[in-house]
Every structure is written in structure tokens, then in C-alpha cells.
Amino acid sequence: MVLHSVLISLPDEKATRHLGKLLPKYLPAGSVILLEGDLGAGKTTLVQGIGEGLGIEEPIVSPTFTLVNEYTEGSLPLYHIDLYRLQPSEIEEIYLENYWEWLEVKPGITAIEWSDRLPYKPSDYLDICLTYNLDRGRIAKLLLVGKLNFNLEDLNSELPILNPEEK
Numbered sequence: 001m002v003l004h005s006v007l008i009s010l011p012d013e014k015a016t017r018h019l020g021k022l023l024p025k026y027l028p029a030g031s032v033i034l035l036e037g038d039l040g041a042g043k044t045t046l047v048q049g050i051g052e053g054l055g056i057e058e059p060i061v062s063p064t065f066t067l068v069n070e071y072t073e074g075s076l077p078l079y080h081i082d083l084y085r086l087q088p089s090e091i092e093e094i095y096l097e098n099y100w101e102w103l104e105v106k107p108g109i110t111a112i113e114w115s116d117r118l119p120y121k122p123s124d125y126l127d128i129c130l131t132y133n134l135d136r137g138r139i140a141k142l143l144l145v146g147k148l149n150f151n152l153e154d155l156n157s158e159l160p161i162l163n164p165e166e167k
């Protein structure tokens, strides 16, 4: 069964990190992850997990004063972008395509918080939307957009998928 959208329950912060940590196993250099979710939904926590999965030891904090935090010590570069404080016109000016066209930037994994503010998007990406669950944990919805060679079912052995939807 090839899944292109899954819901995963994340009961606590550890589970959010664990999901992030698993992703580099499946995502090749040049992958983009667009993160959505309300304030405090767990976006940065997930990116910290991705950093751990890449073997990055430097602490990952949200890029507040810089636009993009780049971590190059891991198995792939990690580019962490947070659009929370930016207006759409400012976002257009910074040419974020660099972080998915890979002409001037070494291919790695790009993770963008508040990606719903992007005026344009890459053609292929993993969309992760985090929402609050009733039990104070979170639910992650993962959706593959475009061409990504990643069967989301592969996550099932480590983090149970709530509602497998067939493609």
C-alpha cells in the first residue's frame, strides 16, 4: 500500500522529536518540509528532531533575528526558516527558492515554519500540519505533494499511523 497522507498521534514532546528524527532516513538531499500549525504546536520541536536525525549537535533554535539558520555539521545540511515575523512582500524579496532550487545552496533538507505564509511553494514537498489534540498532545498530518520517493507507510513500524488513506 502506498500512502500519500497519514495522521500520526504525538502524545508528548518526545514523540514530536522522534517523528522529526525519523524523517532524514527517508528524505534525500534536496527535500523540503513545509510546517504548519498554530503557535506552540510543535514545529520547532520537530525541526530539532530532524537535526538530531542528521547528527547535528549544535542546539537548534528558531531563526528569529536571522532569516535562515544553516546547520552544516550533519550528514546533510539543514536549513531552518521561520516566516512568523515576515510579511508576504518581505518573503518575496528574500528569494527562498534558493532553498529548494539548489542552484546556489548545497542541497540538504529545508524546513520552513509558518509555511502557509509563502506566496509561492516548491513543486515537491512534504507538508506537515500539527494540531492540538484533546489529550494535550498533538496530531501530525503528513501529506506528500508532488514527486517524492517516500512511502509514508514506512513510518508505521515506529509511530503508529491513525488513518491510512490509500493513494
Ligand SMILES: Nc1ncnc2c1ncn2[C@@H]1O[C@H](COP(=O)(O)OP(=O)(O)OP(=O)(O)O)[C@@H](O)[C@H]1O
Pocket (backbone or CB within 6 Å): 010, 011, 012, 013, 014, 015, 016, 037, 038, 039, 040, 041, 042, 043, 044, 045, 046, 062, 113, 136, 137, 138
Ligand atoms: N506532541 C507534543 N505534545 C505536547 N507538547 C508538545 C508536543 N510537541 C511539542 N510540545 C511542546 O510544545 C511547546 C511548543 O513547541 P514548539 O516551540 O516546538 O512549537 P512551535 O510550533 O515551533 O511554536 P511557534 O509557533 O512559537 O514557532 C514546547 O514546550 C514543546 O515541548
Ligand SMILES: [Mg+2]
Pocket (backbone or CB within 6 Å): 043, 044, 045, 062, 113
Ligand atoms: Mg517555532
